Amino acid sequence: MRYFITLSYDGTCFHGWQIQPNGSSVQEELQRGLTLLLRHDTPITGAGRTDAGVHARMMVAHFDTDVVFDANQLVYKLNKLLRRDIAIQKIERVSDDMHARFSATKRTYYYYIHTCKSPFDRHYSCEIHYPLDFEKMNEAASILMEYEDFGAFCKSHADVKTTLCCVTEARWHQTSPTTWYFEITANRFLRNMVRAVVGTLIEVGRGRITLDDFRRVIEGKRRSDAGESMPGNALFLERIEY
Numbered sequence: 001m002r003y004f005i006t007l008s009y010d011g012t013c014f015h016g017w018q019i020q021p022n023g024s025s026v027q028e029e030l031q032r033g034l035t036l037l038l039r040h041d042t043p044i045t046g047a048g049r050t051d052a053g054v055h056a057r058m059m060v061a062h063f064d065t066d067v068v069f070d071a072n073q074l075v076y077k078l079n080k081l082l083r084r085d086i087a088i089q090k091i092e093r094v095s096d097d098m099h100a101r102f103s104a105t106k107r108t109y110y111y112y113i114h115t116c117k118s119p120f121d122r123h124y125s126c127e128i129h130y131p132l133d134f135e136k137m138n139e140a141a142s143i144l145m146e147y148e149d150f151g152a153f154c155k156s157h158a159d160v161k162t163t164l165c166c167v168t169e170a171r172w173h174q175t176s177p178t179t180w181y182f183e184i185t186a187n188r189f190l191r192n193m194v195r196a197v198v199g200t201l202i203e204v205g206r207g208r209i210t211l212d213d214f215r216r217v218i219e220g221k222r223r224s225d226a227g228e229s230m231p232g233n234a235l236f237l238e239r240i241e242y
Contacts, residue, residue: 005063006091010085017056029086033082036081038065075090110182124233132202151222153200154196163221166188168187200217
């Protein structure tokens with residue numbers, strides 16, 4: 001029987017979602033907890049892979065088991081067992097052909113920035129010290145929805161079969177005079193894509209590249225032409241849709 005597990009986590013102390021040979025990961029912690037409670041080896045498959053330091057307000061994973069259990073009790077026991085930086089919201093039975101990764105239709109990320117020094121925002125937002133033209137950045141963001149190949153924003157030498165993605169939402173939102181977040185939704189994301197997109201939009205906002213330059217970056221499909229990869233601590237996997 002297949003189950004979906006919905007969770008959130010603070011990625012600060014993790015080397016990302018995926019199991020690593022020399023570092024702690026969310027997948028490893030969750031897999032260890034399920035294996036202990038279900039009393040059999042319980043591999044889990046996530047909806048995606050967040051990088052080191054990246055957070056998730058919503059991550060979905062699936063696992064298979066023939067063990068009969070009370071879902072609410074398993075949620076409670078997992079939350080007691082797991083580290084404080086991982087929280088389980090629910091576990092639900094799904095059809096056996098449902099897949100946490102391949103059945104997902106949309107994923108949404110938020111990237112947070114603040115433009116004034118703040119001791120409270122520093123852990124989960126990127127501090128920017130120079131003026132930004134957010135209107136121009138939103139014009140550039142809207143250009144993303146005109147393209148499908150985002151090789152320019154993919155980590156160099158990444159092991160991917162295709163760099164095609166369908167972006168359906170891309171916009172900066174202001175939440176206070178000094179705080180903003182970038183929202184982007186797509187059917188899939190490439191490794192490091194959101195942080196590279198944000199870094200390139202920042203270049204537009206600083207007046208370092210024009211909107212035409214931004215188009216040329218996308219069309220050139222070369223990572224070296226795009227902006228720098230922004231810090232991971234300000235990035236959140238916000239929601240996943242099926």
